[in-house]
Amino acid sequence: MLYALVANVTSKTAANGIYLDVDLQDSTGSTVGKVWQATEEQLQIIGGFIGKIVNVTGVKVTYRDQMQLKISNITEADSQAIEMFVxxxxxxxxxxxxxxxxxxxxxxxxxxxxxxxxxxxxxxxxxxxxxxxxxxxxxxxxxxxxxxxxxxxxxxxxxxxxxxxxxxxxxxxxxxxxxxxxxxxxxxxxxxxxxxxxxxxxxxxxxxxxxxxxxxxxxxxxxxxxxxxxxxxxxxxxxxxxxxxxxxxxxxxxxxxxxxxxxxxxxxxxxDRALDATSPGDFTPRIFALENRQFYKPKSEN
Known part of the structure; x- marks a missing residue:
């Protein structure tokens, strides 16, 4: 079980029915949890958690070589400082x-x-x-x-x-x-x-x-x-x-x-954000707000 802030909930459609992408975050970062074969009731309840702190129970699974959180249960948690989760x-x-x-x-x-x-x-x-x-x-x-x-x-x-x-x-x-x-x-x-x-x-x-x-x-x-x-x-x-x-x-x-x-x-x-996520000797991805340019991180920046 983990505590997290629900930043957003998106309903999507797969071959086996509707599923939910639940954007979860805390002060360390964010992840997307999945609620597979979601019901209309779950969509309404979980959608109401946006901006709130929740308890999440689930398991980490590998899907198409990517790790994701399969949510089995999600409930609203007791009130806690929002600063801990954003x-x-x-x-x-x-x-x-x-x-x-x-x-x-x-x-x-x-x-x-x-x-x-x-x-x-x-x-x-x-x-x-x-x-x-x-x-x-x-x-x-x-x-x-x-x-x-x-x-x-x-x-x-x-x-x-x-x-x-x-x-x-x-x-x-x-x-x-x-x-x-x-x-x-x-x-x-x-x-x-x-x-x-x-x-x-x-x-x-x-x-x-x-x-x-x-x-x-x-x-x-x-x-x-x-x-x-x-x-x-x-x-x-x-x-x-x-x-x-x-x-x-x-x-x-x-x-x-x-x-x-x-x-x-x-x-x-x-x-700074883009270069912090870039290895020395590599270029950043293109940054749209900076005229769609890439920026080089010198090898000396270890």
Whole structure:
């Protein structure tokens, strides 16, 4: 018997009837269990386990030279911490929270700091548990906060090298740039796009939220309005190109840098993951999100 999280259940048809593919996962990885000759009742019951912790009983069998788990019984388990069963960021949530809150304090523009602080407080629980994407990069628990924190550290180094960059703009823009994903994505368990995520998208979601918070805070002076406009531009332009879904192209130094920092962190995560699974002297499989290229792992990387 094992404990696992049910990430998904798929009904399929074989020559001898309907069977179920049950995607099971814990913090070490995932596997697919099979329920052969499944009944309609089993489909309804097991389908209701998606996103829940279960007890699974079964045997490992070899089928067409591949090992698979033949499930004989599956029942809902007692409530346990979901973090035990899903992939999580390599940094603890409390460490990410401490780091990001420190950067909020470093936002010297008072308008940007007030908006950033209020929005992070409003969505704190989701922000520190949600993934940054449904696939490709940081698609795990706390991935959004981890991606944000990594970008902040890159921005810190960039601003040290290029002191003309405004740190308030960088830090506030980075902290808020993907915050709309707490509404766009369903959550850390098998993340999918919500209806509002599909129809509106995370960029438009957070720009709307910025407007709501600015109104709640009574920010309407000339100086506050310019800070608000700049913050909106940093969020609206962070995808960098129209074809990448960016409503605006970057038109400020900080907007340009945020776009590239975002790209660097996402690409490095994809590269590290692919190369970690590649033997020295070999190439990775083609990575669609990286222009469908293969990448070489030098023999010296043992």
């Amino acid at each position: 992939e999580s960021a390599p940094v603890a949530k409390n460490e990410l929270q401490e780091s990001i809150e420190r950067y909020i304090l470093l936002v010297e523009d008072p308008t940007m700091q007030r908006i950033t602080r209020k929005l992070i407080s409003k969505y704190s629980e989701q922000f520190y548990t949600h993934p940054a994407a449904s696939k490709n990069h940081h698609e795990y628990m706390s991935g959004l906060a981890y991606h944000t924190d990594s970008m902040l550290k890159l921005a810190d180094a960039m601003a040290t090298l290029y002191p003309s960059l405004n740190r308030s703009y960088l830090y506030a823009g980075i902290i808020l740039h993907d915050l709309g994903k707490v509404i766009e994505l369903s959550g850390p368990v098998s993340p999918t796009y919500t209806t509002v995520g599909k129809l509106i998208g995370h960029i438009n979601i957070i720009v709307s939220e910025i407007h709501v918070v600015a109104h709640e805070l009574g920010l309407n002076s000339e100086a506050e309005n310019e800070s608000l406009m700049i913050l909106e531009h940093l969020v609206l332009s962070h995808h960098g190109k129209y074809e990448y879904g960016s409503p605006k192209l970057p038109m400020m130094r900080e907007a340009e840098i945020i776009h590239y920092i975002d790209n660097i962190d996402a690409r490095m995560m994809m590269l």
